[in-house]
Amino acid sequence: MKAHFQDFAAYNDWANRRLYEAVGALPAEDFTRDLKAFFGSIRGTLNHILVADLIWLGRFTGKPAAGITSLDQTLHEDFAALDAARREVDRRLIDLVDGMASADFAATIAYRTMTRGDAENRVSDMLTHVFNHQTHHRGQAHGLLSLLGREAPSLDLILFLNTR
Template sequence: MDPKPHFETLARYNRWANRRLYEAAASLSDAQFREDRGAFFGSLRGTLNHILVADRVWLERIEGYGPKPSSLDEILHDDFAGLRAAREAEDERLLRVVASIPVDRFDSTLSYRSMAGTSHELPFGQILTHVFNHQTHHRGQAHTLVSQFGLDAPSVDFVYFLLNPQ
């Protein structure tokens, strides 16, 4: 089985889910966006920045170039509008990266160094799975934060994307 179409679908789903979440979050005030709600990265601002940080870390490892954040809690964009624009750009980058991966790379090994400098080697296809799973994990936290402010957080389940992938 060629895994590429599966990962291309996950990249499109990822963009779809992020757009839906950011659309809901756009209704929050700046104070709400920044408010520490006790989440792993504190606020919605911290959580959404972390997702972007992790994507940049992994895509730099995969591509061998690109932005390389210095810590997992780095605030890349302090304001919502800047963060939203960066998220859109990173989702498009992820789509391009997945589209450019040769089929034989999915069965290869990715060698990389952790942010602490430790060397690792893991199956490339599983690393790419992690990239999408990591976003889903933290997007769920962000979804909860949006809900805590009384907003209708949109459904971002994969099956709803499959039923209506616009």
């Protein structure tokens, strides 16, 4: 199971690098343009992914993320700061999985959600959610790039697995 999640953590980093490279080529007005997506803009969508990852990292480590008050919070207005934060959080996710023992994946963690109250889940299910959540919202950002007439990179997991 550990190798499975190590693959997902590495894929997550790879997919984010590809997406952020494409987003980094956008003019600032396209990065922030309200495209009527669930989180408005590409900036809003990418900030949401970061917010969620910080919340989940806090649950895994027992050290809640400071200053997060909503799931649609903009942590970073400009692309360069968002990109730097994304790289750091991707590294933290890789390190988290690398540091786990096999038994850790079966453990449960109790936590409080921002919207539904108390919850408890297995670590393996929580990690699956984190990586699936990123894939879901990366797909939204990918679609927004296409909507803006930009080339959106392939983010297929199998492409990643076949190019390693």
